[in-house]
Amino acid sequence: MDRRGTRDLRCLEARPSPAWRLALRRTDRTRPPFPDPALQHGTHHRLHRAGNQPDHREHAPLHPHDRRARAHLDQKPEPAEPGPRRDRTALPSRRAVADAPTMSSMSRHRVGALVVLIALLASACSAAQATAPDVGVALPTVTAEPPTNPAPTTSTTAPVTPTSIAPAPASTIPDPHRTLIATAKAHVERLEAFITPDGDKVALPFQVPNPHQFGGPLTLMVVEGEPGDKWLQVQLPIRPNEQVGWVRSIDYILSSTRIRAEVDLGAAAVRVFDGDELISESAAVVGSEENPTPIGTFYVAAKKQNTPEEFWLGPWALVLSSFSEVLPTFSGGLPVIAVHGTNHPELMGRAITFGCVRVTNDVINHLAEHVPLGAPVIVTA
Numbered sequence: 001m002d003r004r005g006t007r008d009l010r011c012l013e014a015r016p017s018p019a020w021r022l023a024l025r026r027t028d029r030t031r032p033p034f035p036d037p038a039l040q041h042g043t044h045h046r047l048h049r050a051g052n053q054p055d056h057r058e059h060a061p062l063h064p065h066d067r068r069a070r071a072h073l074d075q076k077p078e079p080a081e082p083g084p085r086r087d088r089t090a091l092p093s094r095r096a097v098a099d100a101p102t103m104s105s106m107s108r109h110r111v112g113a114l115v116v117l118i119a120l121l122a123s124a125c126s127a128a129q130a131t132a133p134d135v136g137v138a139l140p141t142v143t144a145e146p147p148t149n150p151a152p153t154t155s156t157t158a159p160v161t162p163t164s165i166a167p168a169p170a171s172t173i174p175d176p177h178r179t180l181i182a183t184a185k186a187h188v189e190r191l192e193a194f195i196t197p198d199g200d201k202v203a204l205p206f207q208v209p210n211p212h213q214f215g216g217p218l219t220l221m222v223v224e225g226e227p228g229d230k231w232l233q234v235q236l237p238i239r240p241n242e243q244v245g246w247v248r249s250i251d252y253i254l255s256s257t258r259i260r261a262e263v264d265l266g267a268a269a270v271r272v273f274d275g276d277e278l279i280s281e282s283a284a285v286v287g288s289e290e291n292p293t294p295i296g297t298f299y300v301a302a303k304k305q306n307t308p309e310e311f312w313l314g315p316w317a318l319v320l321s322s323f324s325e326v327l328p329t330f331s332g333g334l335p336v337i338a339v340h341g342t343n344h345p346e347l348m349g350r351a352i353t354f355g356c357v358r359v360t361n362d363v364i365n366h367l368a369e370h371v372p373l374g375a376p377v378i379v380t381a
Helices: 003-013 018-030 037-050 067-074 094-099 105-131 308-313 361-370
Strands: 179-184 219-224 231-235 244-248 252-257 259-264 269-274 277-283 296-305 316-323 336-340 351-353 376-380
Touching: 179 231, 219 296, 269 361, 277 361, 316 361, 316 376, 336 361
Parallel strands: 259 376
Antiparallel strands: 179 219, 179 252, 219 231, 231 244, 259 269, 269 277, 296 316, 296 376, 316 336
16 A cells, blocks of 8 residues: 555544543534434535535545645634724623513512602602792892901892782772862963964953952863863853853863862851861852842852942952853842852841852851962752
8 A cells, every 4th residue: 555545544543532522512602503313414414415514524634744644634714804993781692682581570560669669759849849949049138348357158038938029009090079179370461362272362351461350360160171281170250150162271270179168048057078088168148039049069169359439249259150040230240159258147048039049147257267379159949
């Protein structure tokens, strides 16, 4: 037998080398398990034929003279380029994942309970933060002189209590007993009234000068308008009685009063009120049936202080804004109606005058003192 045949016999009878054992162990790792041991030999034989596994003869020890084969065995694999090291703890192997036991029902319950507990704690923290009172920023107290050696500040500020806002005051209800009075300024020479604001002038039957012909400044009772209005509607002291017109508010000084006088013709009495309060009441002498006292709402247009020669009129006469509705003139002048004194106090309670209202002298002094110009005088039957 030649050298080649001897080498082949030695290769067939030789035991596998360590290199062969290492290769065999490597192939066993990737070899799929066989369900039936009886089929293991036949299947292994077919794998060798198909070339899926190396033949034993390919891994037999090589002849020493075969330098090419020895060089092939001595050749070391080239080291692979270093790459990013894989974190084996972070990513388990496929076998570990496949072989990992599934989560038991008890473990799932524990995880669920832990998740619920964390959610409850988070919601409790959020609720506590939402319900915490907002005390805002405490403002420092301002003092007249700061201390020379201020003590260290400590947090002693109490929570700020919200200040309750008082409701807005209700709108002021007009006083039914309040009367607005317009007094002419010094530059006004005579009464000038208009039918409407910025309209035509009222045709006056006679001039009403300022001051009034019976004394005192020209005074008018306001029927409509308030302070600040450009125009005021007033009652005019002319005939016919209770006639109204418009005047410029810029020409008048406004004031008000709660005093009013009432003349009761049926009871022949004069009463004075301050709002709802009765402050005086006295008997009077009123107009006769032939010359009745005009009925209506008028005002005190002037206060005339009588001379001693006019003793039958008493010390004072409160000239009203009304005129006799029967007499065209009286004693050569206008038949103006007035409340005045008398020299016959024994006639109180009777209806015998030409339309004026007589009271005792002490009463007229009281009226002249307490009833202002422009105060309303209401005459009823």
